Amino acid sequence: MKRLCFVFAFIIPMVIHAQTLKTDVLVIGSGDAAYAASFQSFKSGVKTILLTQKEQLDLKKVSEGRSKTTLSFYQSFLKREIENAKSLRAPKPKPDKKKPVKVTVDSTQLLNVINNTPYTEIKRSGSGWEVKLTKDKSIKAKILVLADKPDQLMTALKITNLNSAVSSPLNYNENLYRTAVASVYSKGANFLSLYNLLIPNQENLLYIPADQFEIGPAAGATAAYAAFFDTKTSISNLKRIQGELLSYKHTLMPFEDIKVIDSNWLAIQKIGITGILKAEIKQDKAYFNPEKEVTYDEIKQPIKDYYYKAQIWFDDHQNIQINLENTIGLICYVGNKSVEATKTELQKKWNKNYKFASKYDLKKVLTRREFAVIINEYLKPFDDVNVDKTGRVIR
Incomplete structure (x- = not known):
């Protein structure tokens, strides 16, 4: 996927006050998964909007009970938000509950965050989506990633049940692990298959658990792939998405004894996905045993x-x-x-x-x-x- 490798220093940021905002990927949610998904979508090179229902990110609040990896991620995310805010030349008005919602984004940025803004409706718009913020303001997106309650989405789809993406225990009796796009350590030696992330008969829609930080990047990269290549999520390219995630140091195989800082991490991840060398699974954890002799x-x-x-x-x-x-x-x-x-x-x-x-x-x-x-x-x-x-x- 094409990545953003430079910045046009001569572009003057343009503030949009529009009835309809347009983006490639729209992520809705206020939990870890939503932030992780939107950040990966942005890094993969497509325009992304994160719509939250809470105040701006506060590191003091998110630091409680979070791992070092998650906290480091939020520090990077907040840094990007601050950089975006500095690029907006127009002063931001203070929120007033009595006045209509005013949505401000910077069209020169790939990532925009709209905080503390409710939405009233989700509906299909061609092959993409439209999310209504007020009667006359909405966001249109090619791909929707939902990490929030699905009630309004189910109403729009006219269905009574919608299950979020579910990870699977690493099991070598079947080969599904070769389709992994995320490792889920929080549930033991688990992985998320790309095909458990995609929703049957629902194009350009991903629904992920709000608290599953590890699944967020997989959703972001998958959404970005479909948006960038102007294609459907149902025909996502597994190898391209796996490669994109690995290039950003996202672990696909849940090996407890191989950390990202390991000089051979990438090679072991790739060979682990092929199953040419399989992990030893003990007490719901997977061990690659890198120093053991191969047989x-x-x-x-x-x-x-x-x-x-x-x-x-x-x-x-x-x-x-x-x-x-x-x-x-x-x-x-x-x-x-x-x-x-x-x-x-x-x-x-x-x-x-x-x-x-x-x-x-x-x-x-x-x-x-x-x-x-x-x-x-x-x-x-x-x-x-x-x-x-x-x-x-x-x-």
């Missing part, structure tokens, strides 16, 4: 599932150690690469690029960390191999 039996079938040529290689190499030399043989056979060139390249990258603590040794049995990094770089199963809605590999 022949755990990688044989998963790699064969991903690559036809791997079936021949494993048939010719029965029950061998997964040391560096044999792994190089595997990736060179499957990926049509030069063995000697690969050895030379790996030796140069071993400690400098990959930050491995071990020495380069062709006879060394690889750890799961080392194997994940090498397979990710030289075979790229996450990037180059697609899966269907159930997580089944498409070859």
